[in-house]
Amino acid sequence: MTNSFQLQLFNPSSDDCAKIVRERTGSFIDNMKLPIHRWFRYSAGFSAAWVEELIKDLEPQIILDPFAGSGTVCIAADKLGVSSYGVEAHPFVYRLAKGKISWNEDIYNFLAVINDIKQLATNFKLELPEKIPTLLNKCYTDETLISLFKIRQAYLEIAPNLSEELQFLVFLTISAILRSSSHVGTAQWQYILPNKRKIKSCEPFDALDKQMLMMQGDMLYMQSLTKVSRANFIQGDARNLQAIPDNLIDLVITSPPYANNYDYADATRLEMTFWGEVNSWGDLHETVRKFLIRSSSQHVSKERLSLDALIAESVTEPIKDELIPVCNELETVRGTKGGNKAYHTMIAAYFADMGSVFQSLRRVTTSNCKICMVVGDSAPYGVYVPVEKWLGKLALAAGFDFWSFEQIRERNVKWKNRKHDVPLHEGRLWIESNIMAQSPSHKFGQSLGKLLEDIVLDDILKPRLQQFAQTKNYYLDSQKSRPARPGKKVTWEDKYGNKHDLDFVIEVDGTDEKLGKPVAFIESAWRRYTKHSKNKAQEIQGAILPIIELHHLSAPFYGVVLAGDFTKPALEQLRNNGFAIIYIPYQEVVSAFKTINFDVAFDEETADEIYTTASKRLASITNADKEKLRQALMQVCQKEVDSFMTTLRNCLERYITKIAIIPLFGVRYEFGSIDEALIELDNKVDIDTPGGRFEKFEVIVDYSNNDTIRGNFQNKAVLADFLRKLES
Numbered sequence: 001m002t003n004s005f006q007l008q009l010f011n012p013s014s015d016d017c018a019k020i021v022r023e024r025t026g027s028f029i030d031n032m033k034l035p036i037h038r039w040f041r042y043s044a045g046f047s048a049a050w051v052e053e054l055i056k057d058l059e060p061q062i063i064l065d066p067f068a069g070s071g072t073v074c075i076a077a078d079k080l081g082v083s084s085y086g087v088e089a090h091p092f093v094y095r096l097a098k099g100k101i102s103w104n105e106d107i108y109n110f111l112a113v114i115n116d117i118k119q120l121a122t123n124f125k126l127e128l129p130e131k132i133p134t135l136l137n138k139c140y141t142d143e144t145l146i147s148l149f150k151i152r153q154a155y156l157e158i159a160p161n162l163s164e165e166l167q168f169l170v171f172l173t174i175s176a177i178l179r180s181s182s183h184v185g186t187a188q189w190q191y192i193l194p195n196k197r198k199i200k201s202c203e204p205f206d207a208l209d210k211q212m213l214m215m216q217g218d219m220l221y222m223q224s225l226t227k228v229s230r231a232n233f234i235q236g237d238a239r240n241l242q243a244i245p246d247n248l249i250d251l252v253i254t255s256p257p258y259a260n261n262y263d264y265a266d267a268t269r270l271e272m273t274f275w276g277e278v279n280s281w282g283d284l285h286e287t288v289r290k291f292l293i294r295s296s297s298q299h300v301s302k303e304r305l306s307l308d309a310l311i312a313e314s315v316t317e318p319i320k321d322e323l324i325p326v327c328n329e330l331e332t333v334r335g336t337k338g339g340n341k342a343y344h345t346m347i348a349a350y351f352a353d354m355g356s357v358f359q360s361l362r363r364v365t366t367s368n369c370k371i372c373m374v375v376g377d378s379a380p381y382g383v384y385v386p387v388e389k390w391l392g393k394l395a396l397a398a399g400f401d402f403w404s405f406e407q408i409r410e411r412n413v414k415w416k417n418r419k420h421d422v423p424l425h426e427g428r429l430w431i432e433s434n435i436m437a438q439s440p441s442h443k444f445g446q447s448l449g450k451l452l453e454d455i456v457l458d459d460i461l462k463p464r465l466q467q468f469a470q471t472k473n474y475y476l477d478s479q480k481s482r483p484a485r486p487g488k489k490v491t492w493e494d495k496y497g498n499k500h501d502l503d504f505v506i507e508v509d510g511t512d513e514k515l516g517k518p519v520a521f522i523e524s525a526w527r528r529y530t531k532h533s534k535n536k537a538q539e540i541q542g543a544i545l546p547i548i549e550l551h552h553l554s555a556p557f558y559g560v561v562l563a564g565d566f567t568k569p570a571l572e573q574l575r576n577n578g579f580a581i582i583y584i585p586y587q588e589v590v591s592a593f594k595t596i597n598f599d600v601a602f603d604e605e606t607a608d609e610i611y612t613t614a615s616k617r618l619a620s621i622t623n624a625d626k627e628k629l630r631q632a633l634m635q636v637c638q639k640e641v642d643s644f645m646t647t648l649r650n651c652l653e654r655y656i657t658k659i660a661i662i663p664l665f666g667v668r669y670e671f672g673s674i675d676e677a678l679i680e681l682d683n684k685v686d687i688d689t690p691g692g693r694f695e696k697f698e699v700i701v702d703y704s705n706n707d708t709i710r711g712n713f714q715n716k717a718v719l720a721d722f723l724r725k726l727e728s
Contacts, residue, residue, distance in 0.1 A: 035218035036103050039211075040096050040176045042070035042267070046255050046374045049499075051076040056539060058370060060251035066238035066357065067254045067293075071097035074231035078103070079222065081538040083230040085249070087238055089291040092268050092277065094235040099172025101231050102165040103222045110219070113170055114212045116158055118205060121150035133273045133280065139182040147204040148181060148274065173215060175271045177207035182270070225542055237291065239356040244364040252361060255374035257295035259350045259387060261341070264296070265289040293357075294349035297341040297380075307331065310348035315355035318397040319390045323351060326385060333381045343380035351390055358391075358398035358431075368442065371400070371431035379422035388429045395431045404430045440611030441604075447618045448600065449526035451626075452563045452589065452633075457503060457524055459630045460637070461561060461582070464645055465504060465522075472652065474519070475510030478503065484515045492518060494546030503561070506652070519652055520557040521547060527564040528586075537570040541577055548578075557651040559644055563589060580647045582640045584633060592632035596625040660700040661719070667692035 037048050051073055055063065060082060065073035068086030070093060077084035078101075086101075088094040126149055128142060136145060155174055159167050181204045185196030202210070234243045238256070257264055265288035272278045278287050285302045294300055307327055310316070316323060330344035361371065378385040392403035407427040462478065469476040477490050485491065489501045503524050510516025521544055527536050544558050559580035562571075566583065574581060590601045598617060602610065634641075669685055671677040697719050701709040713719040 035221045036075050036100055037070075037072060039100055039215055039218070040070055040172060041179075042093060042096070046072060048072050048076050051253055052080060054253060054372060055080055055082055055251070056543075058251055059536075062249055063251045063253060064244065064249040064361075064364065065254045066241060066252065066361065067256050068097060068233065069093060069255075071100045071231070071233065073253050074229075074233060075100055075103070078229050078231055079225055080542065081226050081230065084232070085244055086231060086233045087236045087241060087244070088233070089235070089237050089293075090264060090268075090288055091235060091291070092272050092275075092288065094233070095168060096172050096175060096268075098165075098168040098233055099170075099175075101229055101233050102169040103219050104227060104229050105163075105165055105169055105219070107216055107219050107223075109166060110169060111212065111216060113158065113162060113166060114173065114208065117151060117154040117170070117174075118208065120157065121147075121154035122205075124150045124153060126150050126153065135270060135273050135280075139184045139270060141183065144181055144183075144201075144204060148178070151204060151208065152274070169215075173208070173211050175275075176211050177202070177204060178271055178274055180207045180210075226538065238293070239353055239360060241360040241364050246363055247366050249361075249365045250369050252365065252369065252371040252373075254372075256354060256357065257293045257350075258376045259295050259347060259378040259380075259385060260376065261296050261343070261346070261380060263289070263298055264292055265299075293353045294346060297343055297346050300345040300349050301342045305342075305345040305349055307345050307348055310345060310352055313352045313355075315359070315394075316348070316352050318355075318393045319351060322386075322390065323348060326383060329383050330381060333383060337381060341380070343383075347378075347380070347385055351394065354391055355394045355398070358395045358400070362399040365433075367433055369433060371395075371429075373429040373431070374426070375429045376426040377424050379424060382422055384422055388427065391429055392431070400431050401433050403432075406430065440608040440615065441602075441606070444602070444611045444615045444618070445528045447615055448589075449528075449564070451618060451621070451629075452526060452584075453524060455626065455630050455633060456561060456563060456582075456584065456637070460634055460641065461522075461644075462504070464641065465506070468645065468649065469506055474652070475507040475516050477505045477507060477510065483513045484511070492521070492547055493550070494543070495550040500543040500547065506557075518547075518551055518556060520559075520648060522559045522561065524561040524563075527562070527566055537566070537573050541574065541579075544579075545577065557648050559648065580644050582637055582644050584637050588633070588636045592629050592636065595628050595632045596621075598625075656701060658700075658702040659723075660698075660702075662698040662700075664695045664698055665692050666695060668695075 034048055055077060063073060063077050063082060063084040064087070065084070066087045068074060068088040069090075071086055074084045074086040074097075086097065088097055126146055128146060128149070132145070140148065151174055155170060159170070162170070180202045183198055183201045185198055236243050263284075265284040266281070269278065269281065269284065272287070278284060285299070289296075289299050289302070292299070294303075294305075311320065311324060311327070327344045327348050330347060334340055334342070334344060365371070373391070375388050375391060377387040388403075388405045392405070395403055405427055407425050409426050410423060462476075465476050468474070479488050479490060481488055490503065490505050491499050491501050492505060493499050502521055504520070504522040505518050506520035507516030507518050523540055523544060525536055525540060540560055544560075548556060548558055557580065558578065559582070560574060561582045563584040563586075565586045571581065571583060590599075593600045598614075600614065602614070667686070669680070671680060697713045697716075699709075699711045699713065699719065699722070701711075711722060713722065
């Protein structure tokens with residue numbers, strides 16, 4: 001691998017990472033605008049932006065997705081520095097996901113391999129074989145197919161010399177160009193439409209270049225956030241989860257196959273055919289389908305399943321009285337339909353499989369685990385199946401304590417060609433253990449954190465921020481109703497289009513009715529134990545810094561208010577990235593509570609009864625006690641609050657002291673090697689006689705608080721535009 005190339009340093013543009021529509025939890029489509037997720041579209045997925053929000057809210061230690069698909073949950077967890085497990089039964093989709101999880105591979109090695117493949121493939125003299133799978137003949141011209149086969153052959157020759165991770169990464173890269181290189185259409189759920197022609201298709205080598213550059217930029221972005229993937233991705237079965245240890249997982253985020261007859265095995269048939277893993281649709285059952293949850297009639301028909309045998313399985317006992325009438329009705333309706341699809345056995349098999357999934361989840365989850373499943377109900381042949389209700393009952397039978405359903409959208413209400421008019425919906429099925437919801441330790445920690453937030457943010461910091469904003473004609477936005485934005489949350493987008501909720505934002509020219517230009521961002525966090533404080537620091541950093549980059553010309557202030565247990569490395573990480581910090585250690589919180597004769601020096605060994613008693617005391621705390629706590633905490637953090645406000649004031653009150661514009665002219669000297677450059681530096685390079693052509697403007701802007709902005713511009717118009725933005 002001796003080819004030379006230039007590593008291009010760029011991040012995905014704002015256009016590529018457009019706004020995330022949070023309501024589309026159950027849709028993968030928005031992920032096609034997000035780094036890493038967009039490397040391969042797998043329609044059986046959900047919103048990565050929603051997953052990130054859920055992880056931030058629940059702060060888990062280890063996450064599991066038992067139906068991991070192309071790795072959405074694991075990649076979102078990686079971005080936030082959280083450990084995760086992903087289990088995927090589809091052998092081909094597993095390989096694609098392993099490619100995504102390899103985002104932390106050395107970028108130079110990745111580019112070198114792609115360039116070697118292109119060079120080797122270009123030199124091949126290859127003719128089409130006599131027997132080509134029908135699907136490939138329908139999807140590609142002979143010329144395109146020859147190019148693709150050359151790329152495939154080059155990969156197969158090079159792959160044995162690569163690490164396993166690099167093999168997966170390059171395998172994904174090539175697989176991702178197969179659709180864009182084809183002239184035929186793709187249906188909404190990735191089924192190939194050979195009779196539908198696209199307006200434009202891509203030449204394979206051009207498609208490979210485009211995919212490589214996009215992946216390069218995404219790898220740079222992800223590696224700027226974190227260097228290590230914390231994902232354990234496993235090819236396995238959600239019905240047994242054999243590779244997952246007992247009592248390990250404290251959050252499950254997943255979307256099981258819907259009982260809607262979608263053939264998940266068929267979704268990647270084009271790619272599998274190209275790689276020689278199947279030759280026809282008939283090969284899919286033995287290659288893929290038999291490993292999957294039985295959610296399609298093709299699956300159960302192939303296995304010739306018996307309804308009586310399925311109903312007799314003990315795992316479906318909790319829903320048997322409701323399941324039998326529905327399956328019997330489906331069997332009756334089946335006889336009146338031309339397709340004669342085995343929906344009656346499919347539904348029975350689906351819930352038997354999902355019952356086994358819940359039993360496995362109960363084994364691998366902790367006693368305080370939460371499960372969130374994106375699910376949709378079903379109505380095959382127009383016979384309604386209450387999916388979330390039956391799944392909830394199966395979960396209770398497996399040992400979980402309660403379930404609830406949160407609808408996110410209606411289904412089967414738009415399309416004119418729908419096969420029945422039964423209204424359907426999609427939503428989040430929440431499954432929890434009673435211990436999690438009512439854990440005395442958890443409840444006390446939440447209540448204590450909320451009380452500290454009220455005192456430190458609202459009673460100590462907010463009045464000073466309000467006074468500062470009013471005297472300087474700034475607008476202070478906090479969590480409240482404001483006509484200029486929806487809801488009560490203070491939400492701002494970062495440069496990638498992701499939205500983040502903050503505690504305070506200070507704006508120039510803002511009013512209740514109009515959003516101004518943001519010049520200060522302030523967030524807070526409470527952490528009860530130190531063992532994940534660095535993850536919390538990375539989460540704050542990952543949320544705030546991309547917002548700062550978007551508004552870098554105003555060089556905004558950004559700070560964080562921390563209380564509880566944070567390690568020194570976690571604090572240093574934030575300070576090194578420019579955060580102003582107010583930090584109240586947990587021992588100081590304990591001391592403050594002693595002023596009201598309240599001992600909160602608890603640890604992980606504290607008995608539940610003590611936590612229960614303490615929670616009752618917190619719930620009944622008086623205003624007088626709250627004022628004593630405010631005064632005690634103010635004494636503790638007075639210096640840090642003063643320093644925080646001084647930094648804020650200096651940042652926002654700064655003014656330009658000097659603008660230096662340096663037109664650079666000169667003669668360009670170019671050399672082929674370092675040795676040649678060193679020799680000619682004295683002999684050829686003339687620094688005594690000015691001359692040459694104009695190269696660029698260098699601009700240095702100095703501020704009163706010692707901030708400096710530097711820039712290079714190729715012409716006066718761009719430079720003038722930059723200066724006007726500084727003025728605004």
